[in-house]
Amino acid sequence: EVQLVESGGGLVQPGGSLRLSCAASGFTLSAYDMNWVRQAPGKGLEWISYTLSISSFINHADSVKGRFTVSRDTAKNSLCLQMNSLRAEDTAVYYCARVRPSGYMDVWGKGTTVTVSS
Amino acid sequence: EIVLTQSPGTLSLSPGERATLSCRASQSVSSSNLAWYQQKPGQAPRLLIYGASSRATGIPDRFRGSGSGTDFTLTISRLEPEDFAVYYCQQYGSSMWTFGQGTKVEIK
Numbered sequence: 001e002v003q004l005v006e007s008g009g010g011l012v013q014p015g016g017s018l019r020l021s022c023a024a025s026g027f028t029l030s031a032y033d034m035n036w037v038r039q040a041p042g043k044g045l046e047w048i049s050y051t052l053s054i055s056s057f058i059n060h061a062d063s064v065k066g067r068f069t070v071s072r073d074t075a076k077n078s079l080c081l082q083m084n085s086l087r088a089e090d091t092a093v094y095y096c097a098r099v100r101p102s103g104y105m106d107v108w109g110k111g112t113t114v115t116v117s118s
Numbered sequence: 119e120i121v122l123t124q125s126p127g128t129l130s131l132s133p134g135e136r137a138t139l140s141c142r143a144s145q146s147v148s149s150s151n152l153a154w155y156q157q158k159p160g161q162a163p164r165l166l167i168y169g170a171s172s173r174a175t176g177i178p179d180r181f182r183g184s185g186s187g188t189d190f191t192l193t194i195s196r197l198e199p200e201d202f203a204v205y206y207c208q209q210y211g212s213s214m215w216t217f218g219q220g221t222k223v224e225i226k
Contacts, residue, residue: 035215037163045155045163045206047215059213095162103210104153104168111162 002026002107004096009112016086020112022079022096027107030074033099036081038092039111046092049081050099064090086116120144122207124218130226137194139221141207146187151210154183154192157220158203166205167192197223 008020022034036049050059051070058070067085072078079096093113097105121144131137141152149170155163165174167183170190180195194201202225207218 037215044220045157045208045217047217050213050215052213057213061214100168102150102153102169103215104151104165104208105155105163106165106168106174108162108164 002098004098004107004109006094006096006109006112009094009114011115011117012086013118014087014116016116017082017084018086018114020081020083020094020096020114022081022109024077024079024098027098029077029079030072034070034079035097035099035105036068036070037095037097037105037108038090038114039095040089040092043092051079083114086114088116090114091116119214120147120209120211120216122209122216122218124205124207124221126221127219128222128224130224131197132226133197133199135197137192137197137201137223139192139194139205139223141185141190141192141218143188143190143209147190147209148211149186152183152185152190153208153210154181155206155208156201156203157206163206194223199225 003025005023048061049070071080093111095111098107123142125140152170154167157163171183182193204220204222206220
């Protein structure tokens with residue numbers, strides 16, 4: 001079964017760091033473009049980060065640029081989101097999603113919750 | 119950045135009724151790069167429609183996507199109890215994605 005499972009969420013103080021992981025099963029993650037999408041409590045979906053499968057190209061939304069970065073662990077068939085300088089407004093459920101060539105996301109994880117609060 | 123505006127914000131309908139959801143873009147979007155998702159409380163989004171009108175695997179044919187340019191529509195021909203949820207449109211371009219703010223379809 002094709003599946004994505006996020007982990008690493010939790011409570012962190014403003015200014016702190018957190019590293020999220022997204023483990024893939026049923027497919028080879030390195031062969032696909034991948035996105036991170038978040039959803040603040042009671043709000044809509046917000047795309048935050050993209051990584052291209054065939055190169056090290058990464059793009060981030062302006063809201064996280066310079067603070068978040070994405071990396072891949074081919075051996076573990078997983079994706080990571082390193083989040084630094086966290087702010088209260090980064091509080092959200094974070095989803096990883098598989099991206100198809102036309103930009104739609106066909107496989108989503110269940111999400112992991114990040115709470116930034118003192 | 120392309121802004122997607124969905125309307126209405128909330129749609130109150132009864133099972134068996136037809137739902138028509140609108141997604142308007144601030145500038146022209148390639149139909150290939152327009153998708154719709156369904157999200158239920160506490161769940162991840164689920165892909166319904168891609169390429170503006172193609173149903174994703176396992177999506178029943180009561181869901182229909184249409185439109186081009188700046189105006190796109192998701193139609194649910196006859197609402198089933200499991201269809202009451204929030205629906206988002208999404209576009210992709212230049213390695214960036216934007217979502218509409220969502221339309222909630224609730225039971226009347």
